[in-house]
Amino acid sequence: MAKDAAKPVILWFRKDLRLDDNQALTAAHRSGRPIIPLYIGEPAAAGTGPLGAAQAWWLHHSLEALNRSLQKRHGRLVLASGEALEVLRAFIKESGAEAVFWNRRYDPAGISIDARIKHELEKQAIEARSFGGQLLHEPSRLMTGNGTPYRVYTPFWRALEGGDEPEPPLEAPAELRLTSQLPTSETLESWKLLPTKPDWAGDFVDLWTPGEEGAQQRLHAFVEDALEGYKENRDYPARPATSMLSPHLALGEISPARIWDATRGLSQRVPAADIVHFRKEIAWREFSYHLLFHFPRLASANWNDRFDGLEWCNDSDDFEAWRRGMTGYPIVDAGMRQLWRHGWMHNRVRMIVASFLIKDLMIDWRRGEAWFRDTLVDADPANNAASWQWVAGSGADASPFFRIFNPVLQGEKFDPNGDYVKTYVPELRELGAKYIHRPFEAPKSMLDEAGITLGQTYPRPIVDHASARNRALAAYSATRDAA
Numbered sequence: 001m002a003k004d005a006a007k008p009v010i011l012w013f014r015k016d017l018r019l020d021d022n023q024a025l026t027a028a029h030r031s032g033r034p035i036i037p038l039y040i041g042e043p044a045a046a047g048t049g050p051l052g053a054a055q056a057w058w059l060h061h062s063l064e065a066l067n068r069s070l071q072k073r074h075g076r077l078v079l080a081s082g083e084a085l086e087v088l089r090a091f092i093k094e095s096g097a098e099a100v101f102w103n104r105r106y107d108p109a110g111i112s113i114d115a116r117i118k119h120e121l122e123k124q125a126i127e128a129r130s131f132g133g134q135l136l137h138e139p140s141r142l143m144t145g146n147g148t149p150y151r152v153y154t155p156f157w158r159a160l161e162g163g164d165e166p167e168p169p170l171e172a173p174a175e176l177r178l179t180s181q182l183p184t185s186e187t188l189e190s191w192k193l194l195p196t197k198p199d200w201a202g203d204f205v206d207l208w209t210p211g212e213e214g215a216q217q218r219l220h221a222f223v224e225d226a227l228e229g230y231k232e233n234r235d236y237p238a239r240p241a242t243s244m245l246s247p248h249l250a251l252g253e254i255s256p257a258r259i260w261d262a263t264r265g266l267s268q269r270v271p272a273a274d275i276v277h278f279r280k281e282i283a284w285r286e287f288s289y290h291l292l293f294h295f296p297r298l299a300s301a302n303w304n305d306r307f308d309g310l311e312w313c314n315d316s317d318d319f320e321a322w323r324r325g326m327t328g329y330p331i332v333d334a335g336m337r338q339l340w341r342h343g344w345m346h347n348r349v350r351m352i353v354a355s356f357l358i359k360d361l362m363i364d365w366r367r368g369e370a371w372f373r374d375t376l377v378d379a380d381p382a383n384n385a386a387s388w389q390w391v392a393g394s395g396a397d398a399s400p401f402f403r404i405f406n407p408v409l410q411g412e413k414f415d416p417n418g419d420y421v422k423t424y425v426p427e428l429r430e431l432g433a434k435y436i437h438r439p440f441e442a443p444k445s446m447l448d449e450a451g452i453t454l455g456q457t458y459p460r461p462i463v464d465h466a467s468a469r470n471r472a473l474a475a476y477s478a479t480r481d482a483a
């Protein structure tokens with residue numbers, strides 16, 4: 001159907017808060033039609049679920065940054081809240097737009113909302129076009145030889161690595177033709193995305209610069225300074241060794257194709273092993289989305305239903321101690337406090353704290369997943385659920401349940417001098433490396449010298465790891481027997 005080139009196209013931003021490598025934006029630009037850049041605050045009840053508090057902070061700043069980028073191109077972002085279809089219909093009516101373009105999202109709720117919207121708009125003869133770009137490849141692009149989805153990471157990675165290269169990223173259009181009469185926007189302040197009393201996000205700004213410029217800077221700095229040595233260093237939480245791009249990816253301020261592209265042509269300078277290992281992590285994100293897309297129940301149900309019979313303890317005091325970083329295991333407490341302070345946690349430590357919650361405390365992985373969803377600036381429906389299920393042992397290609405991290409040995413291996421612990425658990429700062437991960441074994445004289453009184457200035461362990469491990473293995477074995 002021929003469309004009137006003077007009629008605007010609504011560019012609906014979602015988890016793609018960028019102008020760079022934005023397929024929907026480029027298509028809207030190339031259509032020659034004036035653009036209405038729109039972001040819709042969709043209510044949790046519409047199916048998308050509530051936005052986590054930490055990510056709400058990020059979203060506020062990211063929308064401001066996107067607005068600034070649009071202002072540089074003589075436009076601005078229009079904000080509206082409500083059910084997406086209703087909002088789009090109102091804007092279509094007001095502006096006379098004949099088309100709506102967006103980039104696809106791949107979480108189950110997003111998919112069903114978008115499918116319905118597309119159907120309804122097309123019924124009204126509105127052109128509704130969706131594009132890729134949140135992932136390197138569409139989740140159905142890579143399938144096993146039998147045409148079924150992958151359930152194991154390594155063959156998935158081989159298919160990704162051996163298949164076609166991702167499409168080269170698109171440059172942001174230098175100029176944009178935006179409608180001269182933009183519809184009225186709600187104010188960002190009225191959305192109340194920022195915490196007020198108390199402002200627990202005060203330290204976030206020390207670490208993060210939301211928005212696509214911040215994402216590009218982070219990528220550049222990582223490729224220049226940390227990619228070399230990534231394979232070895234990435235497991236040590238005290239080293240600034242990983243990209244910290246996850247929150248930027250979560251809201252689409254940078255595309256995976258742009259990141260992938262930045263790792264091309266570096267083989268003269270950076271060992272291939274580091275480049276491949278970094279790409280493999282990007283591929284874990286692809287794999288998580290592949291799983292969520294093909295097995296939507298991954299988000300909330302045990303992927304392996306054998307785990308449905310596992311008897312959880314779900315003790316509320318233990319859960320609270322874990323959330324607050326007061327378990328008496330320094331590496332666990334450091335991780336949980338890093339999460340409070342910066343809305344982010346190092347991957348190695350995420351694995352340790354998740355294992356501790358699930359196996360040492362026997363608390364259902366879904367409670368941990370929900371807490372992470374609320375507190376992580378990079379909360380991501382696919383990565384979060386897939387990773388929690390990976391640690392629990394209930395997921396696809398998961399770590400076996402009986403592989404239970406010892407929080408002391410993990411700390412000693414990956415934070416040998418205790419630098420990471422000392423950053424986030426200052427009350428242990430004066431303790432030497434020998435006992436920093438096991439203060440409960442330190443001689444009293446040494447604790448006195450370090451100003452530590454166990455049970456007062458720092459907690460005693462809330463569980464004994466060896467007994468907790470036996471309890472977990474017994475619970476697991478009972479499930480197996482029942483199966």
Ligand SMILES: Cc1cc2nc3c(=O)[nH]c(=O)nc-3n(C[C@H](O)[C@H](O)[C@H](O)COP(=O)(O)OP(=O)(O)OC[C@H]3O[C@@H](n4cnc5c(N)ncnc54)[C@H](O)[C@@H]3O)c2cc1C
Nearest residue numbers: 242243244245246281282284285347350379380383384387
């Ligand atoms: C219990 C648990 C929960 C997690 N929840 C999330 C989450 O909500 N959001 C999230 O983005 N990641 C999650 N992860 C995965 C991982 O911890 C983070 O992606 C990573 O720490 C982000 O730091 P980075 O950007 O510096 O990673 P880098 O090491 O620089 O890796 C680059 C990118 O690759 C992807 N990536 C890296 N590791 C993984 C992984 N194990 N699984 C999937 N993708 C990965 C991320 O997109 C990351 O930004 C979780 C891991 C665990 C164990």
